[in-house]
Amino acid sequence: MSLRLHNTLSRRLEPFEPLDPDRVGVYACGPTIYGHAHIGNFRTFVFYDLVHRTLEWLGYGVHFVMNLTDVDDKTIAAAAREGLNLERYTAPFAESIMEEADALGIRRFDLYPRATAYIDRMIELVQTLLDRGLAYRTDDGSVYFDISAFPDYGALSGKDLEQGRQGERVAADEYEKDDARDFALWKASKAGDEDVGAAWDAPWGRGRPGWHLECSAMSLAEVGETLDLHLGGEDLIFPHHEDEIAQSEGATGRPFVRTWLHVRHLRVEGEKMSKSLGNVVTVRELMEEGISPAAIRHQLLSAHYRSELNFTREGLEASARAITRLVDFADRLASSAAEGPGGDDLREAVERARIRFREAMLDDLNVQEAMASLFIFMREANPLVQHSGSAARADAIAFLESTNEVLGLLALGRESRVVDPELEAWVEARVRERDEARAARDWERADALRDELEARGVRLEDGPSGTRWTWSGAGIAAG
RNA sequence: GGCGCCGUGGCCAAGUGGUAAGGCAGAGGACUGCAAAUCCUCCAUCGUCGGUUCGAUUCCGACCGGCGCCUCCA
Numbered sequence: 001m002s003l004r005l006h007n008t009l010s011r012r013l014e015p016f017e018p019l020d021p022d023r024v025g026v027y028a029c030g031p032t033i034y035g036h037a038h039i040g041n042f043r044t045f046v047f048y049d050l051v052h053r054t055l056e057w058l059g060y061g062v063h064f065v066m067n068l069t070d071v072d073d074k075t076i077a078a079a080a081r082e083g084l085n086l087e088r089y090t091a092p093f094a095e096s097i098m099e100e101a102d103a104l105g106i107r108r109f110d111l112y113p114r115a116t117a118y119i120d121r122m123i124e125l126v127q128t129l130l131d132r133g134l135a136y137r138t139d140d141g142s143v144y145f146d147i148s149a150f151p152d153y154g155a156l157s158g159k160d161l162e163q164g165r166q167g168e169r170v171a172a173d174e175y176e177k178d179d180a181r182d183f184a185l186w187k188a189s190k191a192g193d194e195d196v197g198a199a200w201d202a203p204w205g206r207g208r209p210g211w212h213l214e215c216s217a218m219s220l221a222e223v224g225e226t227l228d229l230h231l232g233g234e235d236l237i238f239p240h241h242e243d244e245i246a247q248s249e250g251a252t253g254r255p256f257v258r259t260w261l262h263v264r265h266l267r268v269e270g271e272k273m274s275k276s277l278g279n280v281v282t283v284r285e286l287m288e289e290g291i292s293p294a295a296i297r298h299q300l301l302s303a304h305y306r307s308e309l310n311f312t313r314e315g316l317e318a319s320a321r322a323i324t325r326l327v328d329f330a331d332r333l334a335s336s337a338a339e340g341p342g343g344d345d346l347r348e349a350v351e352r353a354r355i356r357f358r359e360a361m362l363d364d365l366n367v368q369e370a371m372a373s374l375f376i377f378m379r380e381a382n383p384l385v386q387h388s389g390s391a392a393r394a395d396a397i398a399f400l401e402s403t404n405e406v407l408g409l410l411a412l413g414r415e416s417r418v419v420d421p422e423l424e425a426w427v428e429a430r431v432r433e434r435d436e437a438r439a440a441r442d443w444e445r446a447d448a449l450r451d452e453l454e455a456r457g458v459r460l461e462d463g464p465s466g467t468r469w470t471w472s473g474a475g476i477a478a479g
Numbered sequence: 480g481g482c483g484c485c486g487u488g489g490c491c492a493a494g495u496g497g498u499a500a501g502g503c504a505g506a507g508g509a510c511u512g513c514a515a516a517u518c519c520u521c522c523a524u525c526g527u528c529g530g531u532u533c534g535a536u537u538c539c540g541a542c543c544g545g546c547g548c549c550u551c552c553a
Contacts, residue, residue, distance in 0.1 A: 011483095031553070044553040073551070158482055159549070183550065211551050233553030240551070263553070264484090265546095272546085302502080303492065308485075308546075315491055318503035325502090328516070360493090368493045372501035382517055443512060450514075461516045468516085 003058060003362050005229075006306060008237060008260035009156055013364055016259065018228040022061040026051065027219040029232035029240070030112065032069040033093040034078045039281040039300075039311055040266050040273055041097075042104060044233050046300040047263045049106040049408070051231060054361055057405045064109040065222045068094050071115050072211045076198050085197040086116065100283040103293045104300075105408040111222055115214040119200045122209040122217040125251055126185045126202070134250040136178065141188035141205025147181050150246045156260065157238035183243050184210035212243035216256075220248060230257040234264050266300075266309040281311065294412040295320040301367050301407065322375075327413040328470065329378045330400050332385055333393050337465070342387030349384065350392075350399045353377035357403060367407070374403055386464075417471050427458055431469055438462075 003016040018024040028048045031037050037045075048066060055062045069075070070090040079089035094114075102108075115122075126143050129135040134149045147153050189199040189206040198208050209217075219227055225248075232241060241260065248256040265272075268279045286296055298319035303309035353373050360369035381396060404410035434449040450460055459472040 029553075032551095037553085041553050047553090157548075181550075234547070235552055238548060238550080243550085265553070267546090274552090298502090299491090306484090307492085310491070312491080314503080318491065321504095322502050325516095332516090366493075368501070372493070375501055379518080385517095438512085441512075447513070454515095459515065462511075462514080463516080470516090 003054075004364055005259055005261060006364050007258075008262050009257070011158075014259065016228075018060065019226065019258070020061075021059075024055055024060045024062045024228045025223040025226075026055070026062060026064045026229040026231065027215070027223050027227050028064070028066040028109070028230075029215060029236055030066040030068050031097060032072055032074055033090045033097065034072075034074040035093060036282050036284055037093075037097045037100065038273065039268070039283060039286070039296075040233075042100065042283055042296075043266045043300045043309060043311075044263045045101055045106055046104060046297060047305045048109075048231055049101075050301070050305075050365060050367065050406070051229065051261065052107060052109065053406050053408065054365060057361075057402070062110075063223060065111045065113065065219065066109045067215060067218050068097075068112055068114045069211065069214060070094075071198050071208055071214075076193060076196055076208075079196040079198075080192050087197065089196070090114075096284070100287075103287060104283065104297050105293065105412040107408070113218045113222055115209065115218070118214070118217050118221060119209065121221050122213050123186075123200075123202045125213065125217050125220070125247065126204075126209075128251045129185065129247065130204075132250065134246075135185055137204050138177075138188075141186075141207060142184060143186040143204055144177050144182040145185055145243065145246055145250070147179055147183075147246070150250055152249070153181075153246050154242065156242050156245060159238060159242070181239075183212060183239065185213050185247070186210060212240055213247060215240070216244050216247040216251070219244075220252070225252045225254045225256075227257045229259050229261060231261045232263070234262045237262055261305075263305045264308050266311050268311050269313070270310055286316075291316060292320055292323070292413075292416040294323045294409060294416050297412055298323055298409055301371075301409075304368060305365060323409060323413040323416075324470075325378065326374070326410060327417065329382065330397070330410055330414075331468075331470070332382075333397050333400070335468070336385050336388075336393060337390075338386050339389050340387035341389075342384050343389040343392030346381055346384045346388040346392040347395055349377055349380040350396050353380075354399055354402075357399075361406060370403070371407070419471065427453065427456070427469060431460070431467055434460075435467055 004013045005016050006012065007014045031041050048064075052062060052064050068090075071086060075086060075090055079086050082089055094112075126135065129145065130137070130143065133146075135143050135145050137143050186202060186204065187207050187210060189208065193199045193208055199206050200208060219230070230241070230244075245256050267273065268281055271277060271279060273279055273281065283296065287293065295316050296319075299311060299315050300309070302315065302319065353376065356373035356376075357370045360366040360373060363369070377399070385393065400410055430449055430453055434446050434453075437445040437449065453460060453469070454472070457472045459470050461468045461470075
């Protein structure tokens with residue numbers, strides 16, 4: 001069984017067959033770095049991460065590129081407002097996004113090209129399109145793509161060309177586009193552009209690239225003429241990706257993308273997230289509140305990527321507890337020293353879970369089903385841990401680590417538990433004190449110590465081999 | 480108006496033409512000095528109304544409700 005993915009272009013599940021399994025070319029539309037990324041952006045990035053991890057987990061060699069858009073209307077306007085040039089204005093946001101991505105366990109991609117570093121390639125691309133008669137210049141020095149010269153336009157989004165046709169050529173107005181749907185490849189310089197350093201010389205005049213052009217140029221330069229996968233948020237299907245197809249295929253004459261994957265937007269507490277509703281949530285804020293990155297990641301993975309996801313506080317708590325259970329289980333496996341005869345049962349449970357987990361991931365990245373297999377496994381395995389041998393437990397641990405390669409939740413959950421050594425030493429001392437009290441059957445003293453520890457967020461477990469302690473998973477805080 | 484998506488237990492969320500995974504929460508029980516953790520049991524007939532079918536939550540239709548895109552929002 002091989003990986004099947006839902007291709008936006010065909011609107012169906014297709015077997016994934018990369019051109020070169022040793023170098024799967026992936027291009028993901030990254031953020032425009034004009035402000036702090038919000039939780040919706042990160043749903044998308046976590047999805048990119050999931051694709052990246054899954055491909056590698058399946059043994060493919062992957063070349064994964066995510067761009068950063070640093071020149072467009074929004075970055076220019078914001079930079080102008082701050083009186084900074086583009087570079088100075090955007091750099092901190094790129095940094096902050098990378099920090100948050102790291103915190104959420106998003107593994108680094110191979111390359112993060114910025115649009116402004118590819119202006120030459122963009123100019124070449126525009127020239128090619130002009131030479132091929134697919135684009136035209138206007139008197140102000142702008143260049144537009146001529147939709148009427150690209151018959152396939154609309155295939156990705158399912159738009160009916162004629163339906164949306166909004167205006168015939170207005171011959172009298174030479175500054176206007178020929179057709180309302182033609183889009184800018186190159187925008188002639190305006191005064192504000194120059195101020196922030198967003199203007200470059202081109203054969204047809206000084207200006208700056210159109211937004212859609214950036215992705216075509218960067219993917220062409222860094223991945224190739226034909227991408228195995230192109231990823232993005234659902235809002236980009238039209239017109240952004242439609243325009244990318246037109247430009248790229250117009251210029252190269254080759255298929256641009258084999259498989260398109262689009263992530264659905266999320267909602268916050270049941271509502272669309274928007275500035276006007278004032279419900280824009282950023283990862284930075286959540287983390288400042290002490291919410292564990294593992295819980296955030298878990299929630300961002302809690303719905304299939306093609307379904308709407310409702311991001312809620314209540315959901316974060318549920319996620320935090322689920323993570324606690326996972327990490328506890330892994331701890332228990334690792335710390336057990338039992339050498340019982342129950343290893344075969346554990347091995348069988350591992351095998352069932354492995355198969356189910358893999359099948360789920362192969363089925364269009366069905367993370368929910370995959371996680372279900374993981375939790376079913378934990379339920380089956382928990383009673384077996386104390387009756388198994390170390391070899392069987394090692395097998396179980398290997399399975400958990402393998403799921404972590406894909407989901408990234410176990411490692412992140414463990415990270416959330418790291419605390420400062422001093423506090424840890426204090427806890428250890430209290431636990432020992434309590435053990436002594438318990439040995440002396442001084443329950444009052446033991447319970448008082450437990451209460452004190454619990455107040456600090458420490459959870460105790462008295463087991464046959466002594467007392468384990470962990471940071472409480474009751475709250476959503478990292479501890 | 481055009482194109483498209485969704486409506487599954489208290490919350491979140493998979494899934495299937497033959498009476499519905501998983502997480503969180505809840506109830507009862509086992510274990511425990513008491514707890515915690517863990518395990519066991521219980522808790523839904525899948526928006527409404529029709530149709531197809533031996534049988535539909537799953538296919539078709541209508542309706543109700545929610546949502547997305549239609550030029551730059553992941």
